[in-house]
Amino acid sequence: MSESVEHVLIVGAGLAGLRAAEELRRGGYTGELTLLGDENRAPYDRPPLSKQYVRGETDDTALRPAEFYDEQRITLRLGATATGVDTTARRVRLADGSDLGYDALVIATGLRPRRIPGLPEVSGVHVLRSHADAAGLRAHLGSARQAVIVGAGFIGCELAASFRSRGLAVTIVEPQPTPLYAALGAAVGALVTRLHESEGVEVRCGTGVESLVTEGDSVIGVRLADGTRIDADLVVIGIGSVPAADWLADSGIPLAAPADGGGVLTDETGRTTVPGVWAVGDVAAWPHAAGRNKRVEHWTNAGEQARILAAALLGGEPAGETQVPYVWSDQYDMKIQVLGLPGLADEIRIVEDRGRKFLAHYLRAGELVAVVGASMVGKVMKARAELAANLRPRADIS
Template sequence: MSEKLDAGATVVIVGAGLGGVRVAENLRTGGHQGPVVMIGAETHPPYDRPPLSKKVLTEPAGRPDLKPDEFYTDSSIELRTGEHVDAVDAAAKTVTVSRADGSTYEQPYDALVLATGLLPREFPGAEGVDGVYTLRTIDDAEKLRGAIGEHPDGAAVVIGAGFIGCETAASLHTLGMSVTLVEPAPTPLAQAVGTEIGGLVTRQHTDKGVTVRSGIGVDEIVTDGASVTGVRLSDGQTVPADLVVVGIGSTPVVGFLDGSGIELASREVGGGIACNEVGRASAEGVFAVGDVANWRDHGGTQVRAEHWNHTVEQAAIVAAALLGTDHAVVPAVPYFWSDQYDLKIQVLGWPKADDEVHVVSDDGNKWLAYFSRDGMLTAVAGAGKVGAVMKTRPKLLTPTPIADVLPD
């Protein structure tokens, strides 16, 4: 079913990040002539988030803007930064917006695209402690970069060895800090790619000199009353720290939807905004994209994915639905990557922690591995093996026996 926009229809996009920008761009290139209003809570123009834990820390060279400033003017996209959407009235088709000066206004819409992303979880009891950081925004990155400058040879503890935690640990080490990476799971990235690949990632960090403490939790962030001094682990050890970076996950930004009539997905399926297979939410004219969006996949399962490529694909599908144009909604092969030290780690496909893992190449630094389930190829992962990973995409689009890709 199409919700094709009238020529002069107003599209309001809540969230000025990758998903919001791509929807707006696709609407304009697709021929929509009506107003496109993008509202962002941050004061900065839209920027790319993946570099925040990498180049923004290690090679500060300005904000990684998604588009030049003139793009928004040239495309007739009204970008309102530093404004916060407090509520949505889906029945009246309006959003309530607050400005930095405390004033509010009502913005009507014909179509509403929600792209509000995530908020990082803070470590309980450490809110407001000097020297404890999360990393989600450019302001977070600049604060952390400043702290690194104050402790160039200091000690850092990174709590949580997901992708953000691993990337941040690599960046801190590259900048000369002594780094301890703490993860309650058996290995870094265990939830995403399993423990065997997690072991290869562990080796990558330990070979560089990072201390990896896996299979152990954090009981407390220790302070002197105002500033962090260390991290107490669940085994009783206290690791000294001049700064601590917390990477223990994020939660979808959906609080502003209370009372809106827009259905949310359950926590069991990842939370966020419940959508169908083209991003349409439960209320008329409302769509969601990106990290906050929980789309129904082609098997009928609700899935919320936090990957850059996934957001780009969703934005194209939502724009096509609004424009009433044909856009083949085909099963995409999930893809994500992580830059750590001098290697790009890539994962293509649908890996599960209990898949069988076949490491087919490993020289002690670069490696390549296939995943299988019930004898069928499910995913491929590699470090420093860009071509080998990407050429597997066609085999993941059709059922492929693992025997067909394993070396003789």
């Protein structure tokens, strides 16, 4: 280490924060290690929330058993919200008026869900990000009959599949031309539309929600921008998330512009330009293969970044090869896998289409930069070596 680090404070007790703590211990760090989280719950896995948990198939989403934290000498500070940081004094301010000192600060605060401005706060309208959000949604699911999901990203599509498995009538409303349009493009989005329609979901694209229809303090429907009214006793707003970085506004820690996706700007190891401050996971804008800094909201990305960050913080080099970005989504009986960076592509080719199974190649200047497949596990993973050769990040935090 280039400086004495007796206390590492990780703000954010989600997957990225936990993985950073684990990697620091694995790398030989023996000093004080604090994991600070604003929820009153130890680190848990988010992907099951929209699937197994909301359907009532599991209650266990913990990433590690309770005894793990004592064994690894990780101090959990839960229910504690960071409100600011003094990077000169190296102290993080908390909502209760107290503060915590650090030698190295790792920012891992993740995301918060977007809301639609002007919509009233009424019963039956949900977002899904936290465990508490999922618990509220699961409780409502037992009495609901008609659901409208606003936003057809991965979470919205997964919830549509989960709701259909419970027998609800489901309508997806998406302003873009297809589901998953922003992530995967129109060609694959059309295949996802076909999948959901075959399961009885009504997919309404190219329009948004203008207002809620309410009765008393409960939602009974939504009115779309095209004038259509859809009855609903359950509405989920799933229009994406923004980095939880508001608490850093006056800190001097460099942040990307909202137009560029926001987040904490770092180098290729997660280090910011402020001494002793690092960032990892969904809130962190690391150098990207596109030649600029960009946040990557992938489950596997959090672990890969944590490995690199911990090695750099400890003054070494990360062991092993850099992983190709990977994300998956379970919808009905299908696993949709995304390997690589589809956003870099200038051409999309559907190379196989067998109904509920398909495979797409994403090319940039003729080179493969991503593969997307539905129930094509072997063919997707076979492309890993080629993608690793084609995707080499370039450091640029200007």
